[in-house]
Amino acid sequence: MANAGIVLLGIVAFLGLVEAQLKLGYYDESCPRAEQIVQDFVHKHISNAPVLAAPLLRMQFHDCFVRGCDASVLLNSTKAGNQTEKAANPNLTLRGFSFIDSVKSSLEAECPGVVSCADIIALIARDAVVTIGGPSWPVRTGRRDGTISNATEALQNIPPPSSNFSSLQTIFASKGLDLKDLVLLSGAHTIGVAHCSSFSNRLYNFTGKGDEDPSLDSEYAANLEVRKCMSPNDNTTIVEMDPGSFRTFDLSYYRLLLKRRGLFQSDAALTTSATTKSYVTQLVDGPLQNFFGEFGQSMVKMGQVGVLTGSTGEIRKHCAFVN
Template structure:
């Protein structure tokens, strides 16, 4: 009995530890310490995003990339090299096309002026991502706060943890499961591809060299592939041309991305992978059979769940003075 009782204590302690990082995130975490924090963030977003709506997609992508490496701890914001000379996440291939770092820095400076050393860069990323999407007419979601900023940023970890556009279903399933996210989350979070653009190297292998013998991905609609070759990515080495993720609707957060998937017109291999599993394809079909508001509600839950991945709270990490560098 004593052994069983002790085992129960150990299991309870482990579960309590695993849940603690989630429990410490709360709505309006800064209500007393910096009551105007979220208002400052929202006001800045409302002032600037309408003039640069295309920035909303990179900002939500930044949040996604941040959470998949060491959790949502703003490690993606640290400068290209550390004091020891190691390259940070910014230098990793998946992050070379990220935009919006200056935007985050400007928000941080405003919040610091109001409440020095109180609001984390990690929370600012999460709030900015949500507010930017809402400002451009997309869904809203809860953003509980209380994250702290990480002290470590490593380019290799970013390359190994951020799901690649060339990923197949098995790899995506593993990448998401490693972060406590399931297949439904995979489908819903991929729905953010309904806005924004992509650079040709992220998918040109599907057009010119899918299996290494100069062939085209047979899973890609041939007419769509021909259009991409003729009008967009003219050569396999095109590093400058950009393509709409959701042609004809890339500024609107809607369900058309999922319609394109079923028409074999998902741009990335990772998009097309969602139709290779009966489970994820069924989720796609369910979303299309529902309403836009149904999608928004489900997307909101997935975003809040992602925003809790491996967060640092309490006394772990720090509150950076400047988002691009750890405190000295």
Template sequence: MAIQKLFSVLFLHLALAFLLAELTNAGGLQLGFYRRACPDAELIVHETLHRYISRDPTLAAPLLRMYFHDCFIRGCDASVLLNTTSSNNQTEKLAAPNLTLRGFDFIDKVKSLLEAACPAVVSCADIVALVARDAVVATGGPFWRVPTGRRDGTISRSSEALNNIPPPTSNFTNLQRLFANQGLDLKDLVLLSGAHTIGVAHCSSFSNRLYNFTGVGDQDPALDSEYAANLKARKCRSLSDNTTIVEMDPGSFRTFDLSYYSLLLKRRGLFQSDSALTTNSATLTFVNQLLQGPLQNFFGEFANSMEKMGRVNVKTGTTGEIRKHCAFVNS
């Protein structure tokens, strides 16, 4: 009886261990997915990004933005990387929200290095996820462990990108809807918007707030008047300026910190979608909580939301493929 009881206890422990493993690997993603098939995969990504960022620090923000724009369409499946090969279907790259994306050549470089080390093993989708994490770290932001095992999608449509990527002109209702479509809540909305603490934006993304907010040549009253005047005088001098760039987080646009949220409370969020975070009591409360807490609280919460976004609608197992070249589906 004692032996039988011992076996029962052991069986229970094993069952719990397997259950825990299943929960940990929910969605088919696992920490250290390439541990055996390509043990240096994450190191290759990290070292390559470090070399590039040391030469061009401005690349970090576009690489992070690329990850967002990928994950909001059919999950994080690297569909944003696909080139158009047929006049019958324009890919996400050609959608208006993605025309200012850059860093595709960097992703191609990482992929070529991984293909040389471990042919047909590491997905482009996982490369984009790992690069986004390392780009944040390179700007002084948080590190988090990225579960891997994503596979690459084979479908990419510009219309889906246009309809699902939150535009900078979004009001709160639109933001809430588009984030909810990805299984992301209001807390995620505030945290992931915090990515605007690094990088730049083209005047065309917000110049309507300066010159033609409601279509009658007016200025957005939600934008601080002094800030608006400075933008008009020194940066975006006309509604038609499509080339000038402006720091998203002036004075701190290469450092991952809390100053973006401080600017929101001063009515100096650059996009209408930034300003929208202060128009809802729940999101405004959370912005204040972030500012009242230590920087590490923001880092931890941001990392959690990034991992959550990275798990939504991913392709794993036998779904999708491992592309040989990130810009093209396998023939």
């Protein structure tokens, strides 16, 4: 028990160290207008194209789950033998790279070599969600950018849409995120769209015998087959993650889960555990502001995963390339 206590204290001390190194207003002296520049750019462009909020939020998930929140997801592959995270299957549908590059260019013009790409990802994700009427949360800054990016690591660390509860629990735990974080962060699926190829096996070939996933509401499945994904080989059609509400940050996603209408297997998996299903029910039965507040807390927690601070990493001049 004594050893367990020492380990626990070590973890708490480490998390405290991360929080101390990341702080609110990190750029107040080195680049006072940094956060305002990000906010103004995001508000201007997301107001005109609100559908971009979802992929920009997704970008932070895909960054933080591989090597921590170090902007490794933004690095371009440089040679055939070095395929970066961008080239991995989970990231082939990521959008928003040029958006991030534009923000970085504005910040470089204001304060060259000061603001990290990792912090830009975190600030953009929050500001994009706020712009469409979603929750806000404090973004502590001070992250530095990583210099390593590997496609294989993305495959190993980003939960695929076909994930079951056990694999989700394992992957989230490896990032220091618990089951409540799993439920809350999955709530990001209240906005955005998905390609049919991400879930068509649930409609056409769930167990390899040409069958349908029995956990999927049959009426919902039929609607997807007839009106959306009319072929098991459809790689281009997109479907709303939260039908009828995919541009609004609300509780509709969770209500659909309880009706067996989660689009991905990983969504449906949240109702296969008594613990996570209870969290879902509590969110549905509570006010929207509860979800907003708790989602923000989980985003803060995720934003601290594996960060590089101090003298580790670098501040990239261009987000797609190491210096």
